[in-house]
Amino acid sequence: MKTVLIGVGQAGGKLTRELVDFDDRMEFGAVLDAVAVNSAKADLQEIPFETVLVGQDRVKGHGVGGDNELGADVMQSDKTEVLSALDDSVSAEAEAIFVVAGLGGGTGSGGAPVLVKELKRIYDVPVYALGILPGRNEGAMYQVNAGRSLKTVAREADSLLLVDNDAFRSSGESLEQGFDAINRAIAQRVGLLFASGEAVEGVAESVVDSSEVINTLRSGGIAALGYAAAESAEDAEGNINTVMSTTRRALLTGTSLPEASKADSALLVIAGEPDTIPRKGVERARRWVEEETGSLQVRGGDFPLRSGRIASLILLGGVERSDRLEAFMQRAKDAVKEAKEAEEREDPADAWSNDELDDLI
Numbered sequence: 120m121k122t123v124l125i126g127v128g129q130a131g132g133k134l135t136r137e138l139v140d141f142d143d144r145m146e147f148g149a150v151l152d153a154v155a156v157n158s159a160k161a162d163l164q165e166i167p168f169e170t171v172l173v174g175q176d177r178v179k180g181h182g183v184g185g186d187n188e189l190g191a192d193v194m195q196s197d198k199t200e201v202l203s204a205l206d207d208s209v210s211a212e213a214e215a216i217f218v219v220a221g222l223g224g225g226t227g228s229g230g231a232p233v234l235v236k237e238l239k240r241i242y243d244v245p246v247y248a249l250g251i252l253p254g255r256n257e258g259a260m261y262q263v264n265a266g267r268s269l270k271t272v273a274r275e276a277d278s279l280l281l282v283d284n285d286a287f288r289s290s291g292e293s294l295e296q297g298f299d300a301i302n303r304a305i306a307q308r309v310g311l312l313f314a315s316g317e318a319v320e321g322v323a324e325s326v327v328d329s330s331e332v333i334n335t336l337r338s339g340g341i342a343a344l345g346y347a348a349a350e351s352a353e354d355a356e357g358n359i360n361t362v363m364s365t366t367r368r369a370l371l372t373g374t375s376l377p378e379a380s381k382a383d384s385a386l387l388v389i390a391g392e393p394d395t396i397p398r399k400g401v402e403r404a405r406r407w408v409e410e411e412t413g414s415l416q417v418r419g420g421d422f423p424l425r426s427g428r429i430a431s432l433i434l435l436g437g438v439e440r441s442d443r444l445e446a447f448m449q450r451a452k453d454a455v456k457e458a459k460e461a462e463e464r465e466d467p468a469d470a471w472s473n474d475e476l477d478d479l480i
């Protein structure tokens with residue numbers, strides 16, 4: 120799927136950079152172009168592709184400090200510059216646009232929904248978002264920002280592919296220490312998804328096509344991506360059980376949104392040397408994904424790849440009803456409530472109008 124990437128905010132820019140690197144390293148050529156947008160000048164300095172600084176008149180290049188309403192405002196004010204930077208990037212070849220952002224901060228969280236909405240007005244290709252959910256140990260501000268941003272992006276984008284920072288965290292490591300590793304893990308998975316349908320080696324009927332990715336995401340709402348790989352046997356027969364076990368791991372323990380296994384639609388991509396991909400195993404794995412997700416729309420296809428490994432990549436569309444997402448939305452709502460209570464506590468005047476204390480007479 121020929122894709123144009125727009126990274127918004129710090130996390131968005133860093134993850135976009137990883138995605139560009141992965142696509143280059145693998146020589147897939149699925150990423151057509153990339154642009155990074157930020158209100159913090161320092162975050163743009165390391166970016167090796169086109170950048171746009173927004174909100175300079177309001178925040179003087181220092182970022183919006185986690186204020187996502189300000190993030191939305193500065194994107195709205197400077198959208199013309201951002202859109203004109205994209206003029207040449209979104210060529211006739213482009214099949215999709217991805218806006219990449221951390222949903223917990225200010226610039227990405229506020230800017231991404233505004234940008235997605237504008238892009239949808241202009242371009243005919245699907246406009247997707249790749250959103251990063253804050254880990255459960257991040258502060259209340261991050262949860263509140265992400266709750267509001269998620270709701271808006273999911274409404275505006277053709278689909279929101281969610282990645283939970285907690286899904287990729289290694290034990291004993293702080294979230295910050297782990298960011299580079301998390302970004303690499305996400306870039307590998309999402310990069311393979313972009314490249315699905317790009318590989319032309321060993322062209323066969325079973326090779327996955329970009330349109331299958333687009334059709335899987337057609338139901339809109341929230342999407343997730345699962346992945347697992349294992350050493351490949353030398354022939355297809357020897358890989359029947361391996362395909363089944365990587366598929367199980369990809370869905371049950373390897374998704375970008377843990378515990379999201381019920382879905383409206385799914386796409387199962389098996390990547391590996393074409394003559395080691397077992398038809399029987401792939402069919403069996405696809406039926407298992409149908410049962411497990413409860414979806415009658417499970418597409419499938421191969422991704423021919425020169426590798427000693429065999430991998431299952433599962434794209435899930437319509438995972439809104441997942442427990443993890445419900446838990447996150449509850450976290451965001453609790454954080455809003457706590458913030459309101461703290462605000463009231465700070466104002467001594469409110470002590471007199473406390474509803475929990477009954478009047479004496």
Ligand SMILES: Nc1nc2c(ncn2[C@@H]2O[C@H](COP(=O)(O)OP(=O)(O)OP(=O)(O)O)[C@@H](O)[C@H]2O)c(=O)[nH]1
Nearest residue numbers: 128129130182183184185221223224225226227253
């Ligand atoms: N996966 C991942 N998450 C990150 C990274 N950097 C920050 N985050 C997460 O993204 C959220 C913060 O968003 P940032 O992108 O840093 O903020 P911003 O959009 O630049 O906004 P401001 O700094 O407020 O201007 C937090 O939830 C972080 O946990 C990263 O490199 N990788």
